[in-house]
Amino acid sequence: MLTIKGRSVRTVDGYAVDLRTFFRFMKMHRNLIPKDTEFAKIPIYDLNADFFRTIQLSDVYEFLNYSMKDRDNNSKTRARKVSSLRGFFKYLTVNTQILQENPVKNLELPTVRKTLPVHLNMDQSVALLNQAYQATKSATRWRDFCILTLFLNCGMRLSELVGINIQDLDLKAAELKLLGKGNKERLVYLNDACKQALEQYIQQERANLKVIIDKQALFLSSRSGKRIGARQVQLIVSKFLKESGLGGMGFSTHKLRHTAATLMYQQGDVDVLVLKELLGHVNVGTTEIYTHVSNEKVQQAVENNPLAHFKAKGNEK
Incomplete structure (x- = not known):
């Protein structure tokens, strides 16, 4: 992503965090670690292609549900996680052929609610x-x-x-x-x-x-x-x-x-x-x-409508 796509270091770091979080969740979700293991210390160095081949779309949905409920991620953050996972598994199937099937090819981006940006007047x-x-x-x-x-x-x-x-x-x-x-x-x-x-x-x-x-x-x-x-x-x-x-x-x-x-x-x-x-x-x-x-501009636009001062005949009062 840095060399070929020219993405920023900050973007790449964000994707790396998303992938680490997903892999740690998978080991926790499948009970592959002791229950008292701190999430941030769950090891993922042992994961390999065989493990990736076992991942299904339902696992990703479980992860997104976990992100929303347990980690309080908003829709924008979860959308980035989806992008990270789609990019990773596309790489494993299209670029390297490590996987024959892409488990997240039908994964859709969460709807991101558009909000007005906060700004100083x-x-x-x-x-x-x-x-x-x-x-x-x-x-x-x-x-x-x-x-x-x-x-x-x-x-x-x-x-x-x-x-x-x-x-x-x-x-x-x-x-x-x-x-x-x-x-x-x-x-x-x-x-x-x-x-x-x-x-x-x-x-x-x-x-x-x-x-x-x-x-x-x-x-x-x-x-x-x-x-x-x-x-x-x-x-x-x-x-x-x-x-x-x-x-x-x-x-x-x-x-x-x-x-x-x-x-x-x-x-x-x-x-x-x-x-x-x-x-x-x-x-x-x-x-x-x-x-x-x-709001002032909206009001002004309505006032500037050429029909703003229209009066029906017989209703001149």
């Missing part, structure tokens, strides 16, 4: 940026303000932000190269807010770091001089959300991506196909979750 976004800007009175906090500015203006993913290198940035051309899912590169154009935040971070903070270990990385840990990690960015975002009075409202780092996309679509009149390219989506169907419209 305009006032909340401004409050968050103001809170981070106030912290820049300390010269060592420009990085945090810059990170929030990029999230809210460019709609980039967390993995894309932490992966930015210095050579990916061209401030004169106002361009930033991102490495997205599936190792696909795309260009993001920087507005004035992003350019100013990047310039301040590079000049006021990054240039003054005493130790720089990862010289290529744009965003660095001020303590270690190494590339900032995803978890550290999440803690930064959580900190400023809390300080700006937005903590405990379901907002997170990924919700800032939702926010950027929603604000651009609702208030920036950005076309959905343009938004698709900006966000790095493969299919426009993925982008459409960001194109939900506000």
Whole structure:
């Protein structure tokens, strides 16, 4: 998956977790281990082709039922598990012919309920940026303000932000190269807010770091001089959300991506196909979750109907 299909490390790790969970469940389900064995410690190194040949579709349904009831997995998580299993058994039958029959060929994906993405409104976004800007009175906090500015203006993913290198940035051309899912590169154009935040971070903070270990990385840990990690960015975002009075409202780092996309679509009149390219989506169907419209726009659309002020003759009153 990494080499041939070009999937991200995070995606591959997720599939590996799904497969390990399924195999451990199978050994537990078939009573092949002592009953007091901790689930996470169930060994699966001894499984082989003979074991895989015994798996039936009913086993997978038992596993999905277990995932829902015992592990509280939602439909989206269970859908990923189904994708993992279908990919694995397709590999065993089509690619390697280890199995003659694919036991999950008729396995359907669970229906995933579509929900509106959680996002900050305009006032909340401004409050968050103001809170981070106030912290820049300390010269060592420009990085945090810059990170929030990029999230809210460019709609980039967390993995894309932490992966930015210095050579990916061209401030004169106002361009930033991102490495997205599936190792696909795309260009993001920087507005004035992003350019100013990047310039301040590079000049006021990054240039003054005493130790720089990862010289290529744009965003660095001020303590270690190494590339900032995803978890550290999440803690930064959580900190400023809390300080700006937005903590405990379901907002997170990924919700800032939702926010950027929603604000651009609702208030920036950005076309959905343009938004698709900006966000790095493969299919426009993925982008459409960001194109939900506000109640105000629905009301405005009804008011703008040319028949809105129609009055039947004889009913002028």
